[in-house]
Amino acid sequence: MTYDVPVAPGESAVVEERAELSAETWPMWEVFVRARRGIAHVHIGSLHAADAETALQNARDVYTRRGEGASLWVVRSSEVHAFEPEEISDFVDANEKPYRLATTYDIPDEVGHM
Amino acid sequence: MTPEERFEAIIAAEEKIEPPDWMPDAYRNTLIRQIAQHAHSEIIGMQPEGNWISRAPTLHRKAILMAKVQDEAGHGLYLYSAAETLGVKRDELQTLLHQGKHKYSSIFNYPTLSWADIGTIGWLVDGAAITNQVMLTRCSYGPYARAMVRICKEESFHQRQGYESLIALCSGSPQQKAMAQDALDRWWWPSLMMFGPHDTDSTHTEQSMEWKIKRVSNDDLRQQFVDMTVPQADYLGLTIPDPELRWNEERGHYDFGEIDWDEFWAVVKGNGPMNRDRVDHKVAAWDEGSWVREAALAHAAKRAESAA
Numbered sequence: 323m324t325y326d327v328p329v330a331p332g333e334s335a336v337v338e339e340r341a342e343l344s345a346e347t348w349p350m351w352e353v354f355v356r357a358r359r360g361i362a363h364v365h366i367g368s369l370h371a372a373d374a375e376t377a378l379q380n381a382r383d384v385y386t387r388r389g390e391g392a393s394l395w396v397v398r399s400s401e402v403h404a405f406e407p408e409e410i411s412d413f414v415d416a417n418e419k420p421y422r423l424a425t426t427y428d429i430p431d432e433v434g435h436m
Numbered sequence: 437m438t439p440e441e442r443f444e445a446i447i448a449a450e451e452k453i454e455p456p457d458w459m460p461d462a463y464r465n466t467l468i469r470q471i472a473q474h475a476h477s478e479i480i481g482m483q484p485e486g487n488w489i490s491r492a493p494t495l496h497r498k499a500i501l502m503a504k505v506q507d508e509a510g511h512g513l514y515l516y517s518a519a520e521t522l523g524v525k526r527d528e529l530q531t532l533l534h535q536g537k538h539k540y541s542s543i544f545n546y547p548t549l550s551w552a553d554i555g556t557i558g559w560l561v562d563g564a565a566i567t568n569q570v571m572l573t574r575c576s577y578g579p580y581a582r583a584m585v586r587i588c589k590e591e592s593f594h595q596r597q598g599y600e601s602l603i604a605l606c607s608g609s610p611q612q613k614a615m616a617q618d619a620l621d622r623w624w625w626p627s628l629m630m631f632g633p634h635d636t637d638s639t640h641t642e643q644s645m646e647w648k649i650k651r652v653s654n655d656d657l658r659q660q661f662v663d664m665t666v667p668q669a670d671y672l673g674l675t676i677p678d679p680e681l682r683w684n685e686e687r688g689h690y691d692f693g694e695i696d697w698d699e700f701w702a703v704v705k706g707n708g709p710m711n712r713d714r715v716d717h718k719v720a721a722w723d724e725g726s727w728v729r730e731a732a733l734a735h736a737a738k739r740a741e742s743a744a
């Protein structure tokens with residue numbers, strides 16, 4: 323497969339070794355793009371940059387080379403807080419609270435579209 | 437449900453594994469290795485083509501080539517970004533590349549000797565990459581699959597500009613056409629090698645297929661590529677350098693000759709024509725750029741201070 327370099331006989335498939343980093347590196351930023359007016363910003367990836375200004379410049383060059391963006395946000399990755407439950411039941415289960423759903427209410431046909 | 441069962445269930449349901457999910461260490465390590473190699477390939481892949489930017493025959497071709505090489509840098513960055521969701525740092529992966537502990541696709545260890553090589557790379561090398569990467573858009577790891585969708589959109593430009601530049605050469609002077617033929621003669625077999633060993637000799641294919649990281653086997657992808665490419669060579673009036681190549685009515689596919697596996701393994705093991713040059717060049721570019729990285733950090737710190 324194209325970029326999956328085969329493992330030569332006698333070599334190990336997985337490099338588990340971690341490299342030591344000598345210098346301080348640029349922090350990571352998450353990139354959000356609004357593809358065009360009227361829709362929300364969507365997360366498209368991350369990048370490294372020294373500060374917000376260069377992060378925005380890099381985001382423009384890396385993620386919007388063909389007019390894919392009408393607006394860009396960058397957020398320091400360390401500033402993103404996430405709720406990622408292991409179990410889906412940590413979110414409200416729609417089946418347990420059906421009265422929250424519009425389709426569970428019977429409206430007579432004579433009333434027309436509602 | 438145990439984490440293992442949840443992982444298996446997501447894979448079985450054709451859903452995507454996302455970064456915070458529990459995953460087996462072997463799945464994580466396989467992905468880190470594969471995505472890193474893929475990223476390194478995009479980055480090293482800029483060198484053979486960058487070699488011709490200053491000598492492109494027209495301003496138009498030069499602009500195209502610069503745009504393509506810039507895209508490859510972007511592909512590398514999307515992929516490092518995908519790898520980082522697995523808990524490794526980009527600089528760490530890069531250091532492993534510089535130390536020769538990580539590999540990249542062998543195709544980039546061949547030299548670009550003439551202008552026709554640039555068109556041929558777009559047509560064959562990006563063409564083979566597309567065959568593989570379209571499959572990877574269905575990979576079970578979300579960030580990798582999403583990066584592939586972005587990349588595939590851009591690869592189509594790469595392949596089409598290459599083929600169009602070969603049409604120009606093949607409808608030019610006899611010397612130009614001969615140059616195109618020479619490039620095809622040199623790039624054909626290395627392009628077929630891009631798909632890796634035969635399925636029977638491919639050590640980690642089976643597990644990758646089970647995990648749905650890989651969806652189509654090496655030999656099937658290679659066959660797809662040959663079937664797609666032969667008529668394109670015919671259109672150019674070029675001859676594919678394989679005396680055994682012929683249409684097989686019964687199979688509904690082209691039969692083709694055997695790859696020189698000795699050459700294949702020699703290049704994988706680091707003994708291709710350009711292995712040393714590629715890595716030396718990469719390391720030199722990184723070292724020479726260190727002052728820029730340091731200056732940017734110093735500038736950011738100073739600005740933050742004066743704003744505070």
Ligand SMILES: [Fe+2]
Pocket residue numbers: 478507508511587591
């Ligand atoms: Fe690429």
Ligand SMILES: [Fe+2]
Pocket residue numbers: 508562565591594
């Ligand atoms: Fe490409």
